[in-house]
Amino acid sequence: MMMLLRNLTYQLASRASNALAWCRASLQGVSLGRGAVISLGADVAKASYLGQVQVARDVRIGFGSYINSGLIDSGEIGCWCAIGYNVQIGPWEHDTQQVSMSPVFMRRFYPAAKPEADQPPPPQIGHDVWIGSGVIVLRGVTIGDGAVVAAGSVVTRDVDAYSVVGGVPARFIKPRFAKQTQLELAQMALESALRSIVTTS
Template sequence: MTSNVAAISISDDSDDRKARLASAGVILKGGRVPMEPFICEGGPVTIGDAEIGPWNAIGRFSYINSGFIRKSVEIGRYCSIGRSVTIGTGTHDIAAISTSPVLSPASNIVKYADPIRKKSVVIGHDVWIGDHAMILTGVTVGTGAVIAAGAIVTKDVEPYAIVGGNYAKPIGKKARFPQHLCDALIDSKWWELPLQVLRNSPYGSPTDFLEWLAVNSQGVKRDPFFSRVHRI
């Protein structure tokens, strides 16, 4: 007796998923494939040897060298994530008879940082995360922030703040720029501008860039964050 059910090759499924990811602009540098669903904007996102769990969303021009992104993490555009970085950690009930999540309802496993968007970790745009950093579940990292190598981040990080240590706290000059420049850069939403426009701007100086943008922003078509969504 013969079966009419066609055999399905796991490797064929993997190849098909890699092809679909590639068509959405996801560049896989390592051997691992993000778990389903993976959410992106249809532009270049580079993933090295990183384990990517389900329901993670990564914006255009961001990359991660290696590490682990647990679940329901949102990462903005132009983020630079180093090696062996962990984003999102499991939560366990230490008041119960057992800390094992096997005994917990599924709704209690992930603690959301953003109850509206249902994200366990929210990372803004242009965030630089150094090697071996760990960002715990429930944390929001503001746009422009810098997380030093080896930092363990347990609390929210303000936009353009520079933090490091265990547990992470402001270091050095505390922020990349004076507060008025930080506010102006966030208000500008420069990450919505076309890449070529940014490359032609005086991006090396925030002051020069903002002055340039005030003169040259008219007629430039913007692309709001996740205005186009690819769920793969």
């Protein structure tokens, strides 16, 4: 009975919180799909689109980015990013040094422990990044501006700007542009440049 009451309380509080987050995001100009779940602590910029995706608190999503579906558990996503279906970004990582990796044992035997303090930092994703369907981006990773991550990849380390990576774990495949073009793009404020293209077209 106690478990039933606790679960009902959690569900009601969760739905109320999501409804408030929905209203705030809608007023800010965010387009929301039917299955979008947003935590109140999330910061989603206008002109973004969230499909059937769960966005945790403290996540930041930049102007004009879209996410079709998946879980954004932690991290910062830049402007104009294209993120496919069933993508996971910044999922919680289990402590492989413990006897058991189940959080049930952590809560029972180490109630004073703060496992979040032992987690790697949230991932950082630059502007104009394309992440294919089924990709997992682990914590502690930085993906540079204009990078492409092939579908089904697991990103375990940093990705250079304007590079194409893929595989498990994700490895460098090729650059998107010649070196000179990359240098010219690096000197530009990419976010401002993309905004100016939209406003003048």
